[in-house]
Amino acid sequence: MAASTPTPTPRHRGPTAIEVRGARVNTLRDVDIDIPLGQFVGITGLSGSGKSSLAMEVLYAEGSRRYLDALSTFTRRRISQAAKPDVDRVSFLPSALALRQRPPVPGPRSTVGTMSEVLAVLRLVYSRIGSHLCPNGHRLPPSYRQGIAATRTCPVCGVELDAPSAEDFSFNTLGACPRCHGLGEVREIDPHGIVPDPTRTISEGAVAPWHGLMHSNMPLVAAELGVRTDVPFEDLTDEERETVLHGPEVTRRIVMPTRSGHVITLNAAYVNAYDSAEQIADEGTGGATSTRAQRFFVMRLCPACHGTRLAPSALRTTVDGRTIAEACDLTLGQLEEAVPGIEASVPPDTRDLAHRLCTELHRAIAPLRSLGLHYLALSRSGDTLSTGERQRIQLAHTVLSRSTGLLFVLDEPTIGMHPANVHGLIGATGALVDNGNSLVVVDHDVQVLRAADQLVEMGPGAGDRGGRVIAQGSVAEIEATPRLPHRALPA
């Protein structure tokens, strides 16, 4: 228990604490406090007592502001900057990073693999110690030369082949499935989305993709093409429907009433309903279908890659009999169990290399496992993860980055976390401090608070009755102070 661990004494000269003087953000009442550097400080107190204001809006906001100040003007212009908090002075504050309570939902190109470091290591494994396939279908044993030479010669047929690089196994770059461009799914028009209510006429807006400004003339053009626009869509002839949904791009003169009551005549090019939907979808950026277009489509598993997102070439290499797609479908727990088999599967001259890569693989998986994420597979889409899962992946990533000299501010990291995983969280945050960082955690969880080197209790009440530091010290010291009403840390 951290309560019995002596508080480490910093041996270096220089500042030992962040000095906050006269903080008045939100309900904070001219708070003066020293937050020790290089330690795990827990901030506790009732909801609304000002603990998040102190952590996020003073320490984090000021720390990130200073960090951005140190960047070039050019870079700074591209990043929205926090306003200077209402505080007289904050001294000896390191650059601050916050692990947000609600990390944003990642885009369609994100998976557990890309969000963590594991996939990057796994790609190296496949590139360096994979068994590649020659163009004539002969399987080449892994060789230590793979890491050195760009080409290999097939021992059976003598054909030379380019050894795939780690990038060749990436669905976001060289290894992307050519059909779905690495998304794992393709969009297909949903006829019900195009004509949601067939009892309406075209004039009444039966064709949904024609609603927008871009295609608002299409009912008039369709009328010029012989389609009746004043009968329910369901009563149109097959020929009329065909024109509406798939008709060719032709130009017709249409007569349009204007708002001022005049009429104008213009040439308009026909865009059928399906093509209109595609045009609207293409307005979306980065491969993501725009929100408006989404209702015109259904997404289905890419028939070319079956959802693996990878090009066929990336699936020809195996490690211990598995393709990289198969390895990515294993849970992280299963993948870790497969590592000894991977090491044993390579020829003796490649063992050293395999051992180094497998050690890296373990290192990348370890923090995710200790945070209770062993059940996730690398192939799992980032946008299907819960907030808590995203937050823990972010934390695992931070622990691995081995940064030093930073202040990390965590706002209620145990929210949504199974109690069994809190232990892993404490281990992961402990690693941040061991790497020479400072850590401030706002939380209610007793297990987390007990692991802190020092506690700061805000209060005494909430709102107008809060905003003061009512106790500060080690867990033992806080426990020894007289009991206050609403004490957040139970004995």
Ligand SMILES: [Zn+2]
């Ligand atoms: Zn061959």
Ligand SMILES: [Zn+2]
């Ligand atoms: Zn595909």
